[in-house]
Amino acid sequence: MRVAVVGGGAVGLVVAGDLARRGVSVTLYERDELGSGATGRAAGIAYDAFADPVDAAVADRALERWRQWGLLDPCPYVWVAREDGDGTAIDGQVREMRANGRDVERVDPEALGERYPTLETDNVVAAGVANAAGLLDAESVVDSLADRARRTGADVRTGTPVSLNGPTAVESPTGTESFDAVVVAAGPATKPLVADAGVSLALKAYRAQVLVTESVDAALPSFYDATSEFYWRPQGDALLVGDGAHEVDPADWDRDADPEFVDATLDRVREATTLSIGVDRSWAGLCTATPDRDPLVGRAADGLWVATGWQGHGLMRAPAMGEFVARRLCGEPSRLDGRVGERLDPTRFDGDESFDALGYPTADW
Ligand SMILES: Cc1cc2nc3c(=O)[nH]c(=O)nc-3n(C[C@H](O)[C@H](O)[C@H](O)COP(=O)(O)OP(=O)(O)OC[C@H]3O[C@@H](n4cnc5c(N)ncnc54)[C@H](O)[C@@H]3O)c2cc1C
Incomplete structure (x- = not known):
C-alpha cells in the first residue's frame, strides 16, 4: 500500500512512522520545516487528567507511548x-x-x-x-519522531507544499502522484486542503x-x-x-x-x-x-483520511491518535476502537455548521 501524509507536525510524523513500520510505503509532505506549525509552538504539557472516559483512554495510550519513547519528562x-x-x-x-x-x-x-x-x-x-x-519538549519531539519515521522507511519531504487533486492524488511542485490513501494532518490547513477533494470539514x-x-x-x-x-x-x-x-x-x-x-x-x-x-x-x-470540541479523526471520504481539531490538546494526544489512524488504515484492531472511532468520526458534521471556536474556557489543560 502507498500512503501520502500531508503535514509534518507531531500527528503527521506519528502517522508516518506507524504506517512505515507496518510495511506501508509512506511519503510525508511538509510545506515548511518539520514542526513549523502548532507543534513547534506548543507549551508541551501532557496529562491524563480527563473526566471523560474516551479522553482518558486516549491520554492513557498517548502517555504510555511518550514514556516508551523517552520523551516525557515527569512533572x-x-x-x-x-x-x-x-x-x-x-x-x-x-x-x-x-x-x-x-x-x-x-x-x-x-x-x-x-x-x-x-x-x-x-x-x-x-x-x-x-x-x-x-512535559514534552517540542523540538526533541519533532527530531525524535522525524528520525523514527525516516528509520522505518518513510520518505519525508520538507519545503514541499501540496494540494489535493481528488481524494488520493497529491499535487506537489514536482508533479502529481497517486496513492492508495492520503492522510491530511495539516492543522487549520486541513480544511481548505480536503475541500479541494470535495470534503467539507467543521473546523x-x-x-x-x-x-x-x-x-x-x-x-x-x-x-x-x-x-x-x-x-x-x-x-x-x-x-x-x-x-x-x-x-x-x-x-x-x-x-x-x-x-x-x-x-x-x-x-x-x-x-x-x-x-x-x-x-x-x-x-x-x-x-x-470543532463544534463539539472533539477532534476529527478517521476516514473522511474514500481513500482520504484526516486528523485535526485538537482543541489545544494535539501534542499530548499525537502518539495515540496517530497510531489509531495507522491501525485503521491497515485494517488492524485498536484498543481505541468502538467509542473513540464513532465519536471522532470526521463525517459526523455536515461541514457547514456555524460555531464559536472559543465558546468555552480556552486554556483548559
Ligand atoms: C501556544 C500553544 C500552546 C499549546 N500547548 C499545548 C500543550 O501544552 N499540550 C498539547 O497537547 N497541545 C498544545 N497545543 C496544541 C498543539 O500544538 C497542537 O494540537 C498540535 O501540535 C497539532 O499537531 P498537528 O501535527 O496536528 O498540527 P501542526 O503541528 O500544526 O502541523 C501541521 C503541519 O502541516 C503543514 N502543512 C499545512 N498545509 C500544508 C500543505 N498544503 N502542504 C504541506 N504541508 C502543509 C504545516 O506547515 C504544519 O507543519 C498548543 C498550541 C499552541 C499554539
Whole structure:
C-alpha cells in the first residue's frame, strides 16, 4: 500500500512512522520545516487528567507511548479553584478521573502551600493533582519522531507544499502522484486542503499565546488556575505561561504575542505566586476547533483520511491518535476502537455548521 501524509507536525510524523513500520510505503509532505506549525509552538504539557472516559483512554495510550519513547519528562499537573463553584467542580472531576483509573487526587490547599511555598494558596478552595503528567519538549519531539519515521522507511519531504487533486492524488511542485490513501494532518490547513477533494470539514482556527518568564528561583508543578483560566509549566529554570486565545483567520494572524497578553499574564502569575517575575520571550500559534470540541479523526471520504481539531490538546494526544489512524488504515484492531472511532468520526458534521471556536474556557489543560 502507498500512503501520502500531508503535514509534518507531531500527528503527521506519528502517522508516518506507524504506517512505515507496518510495511506501508509512506511519503510525508511538509510545506515548511518539520514542526513549523502548532507543534513547534506548543507549551508541551501532557496529562491524563480527563473526566471523560474516551479522553482518558486516549491520554492513557498517548502517555504510555511518550514514556516508551523517552520523551516525557515527569512533572505533576496541579489545578486549583479560588471560588466555591469551581471547587465543587474539581471534586466531581477528581472522582470521575479516578473512576477512569487515573492517578489523580484531591490535595488540601494547605498541604499544597507547604509542598510549593512560592504558590499563593490562601484563597485556594480546592485543588487536584495528576501524578502521571509530564512535559514534552517540542523540538526533541519533532527530531525524535522525524528520525523514527525516516528509520522505518518513510520518505519525508520538507519545503514541499501540496494540494489535493481528488481524494488520493497529491499535487506537489514536482508533479502529481497517486496513492492508495492520503492522510491530511495539516492543522487549520486541513480544511481548505480536503475541500479541494470535495470534503467539507467543521473546523475553525484560534490563536493561543504563551510567554516564557525570566528565570525564577522556585520549584513548581505544571499548573492550571480554573478560576482565572490560565496555565503554566516549568521550562528549565523559568515558567512558560499561557492563555489569551481568540478566533482568527488562519490565513492572516500575528505570530507574536500581544503586549496586553504579556502584561495581563505576568500580573496573574504575580497574584498566584510570591514571585516577582519578568518576561523573557513570547509567541502565538494556531489551534484547531470543532463544534463539539472533539477532534476529527478517521476516514473522511474514500481513500482520504484526516486528523485535526485538537482543541489545544494535539501534542499530548499525537502518539495515540496517530497510531489509531495507522491501525485503521491497515485494517488492524485498536484498543481505541468502538467509542473513540464513532465519536471522532470526521463525517459526523455536515461541514457547514456555524460555531464559536472559543465558546468555552480556552486554556483548559
Ligand atoms: C501556544 C500553544 C500552546 C499549546 N500547548 C499545548 C500543550 O501544552 N499540550 C498539547 O497537547 N497541545 C498544545 N497545543 C496544541 C498543539 O500544538 C497542537 O494540537 C498540535 O501540535 C497539532 O499537531 P498537528 O501535527 O496536528 O498540527 P501542526 O503541528 O500544526 O502541523 C501541521 C503541519 O502541516 C503543514 N502543512 C499545512 N498545509 C500544508 C500543505 N498544503 N502542504 C504541506 N504541508 C502543509 C504545516 O506547515 C504544519 O507543519 C498548543 C498550541 C499552541 C499554539
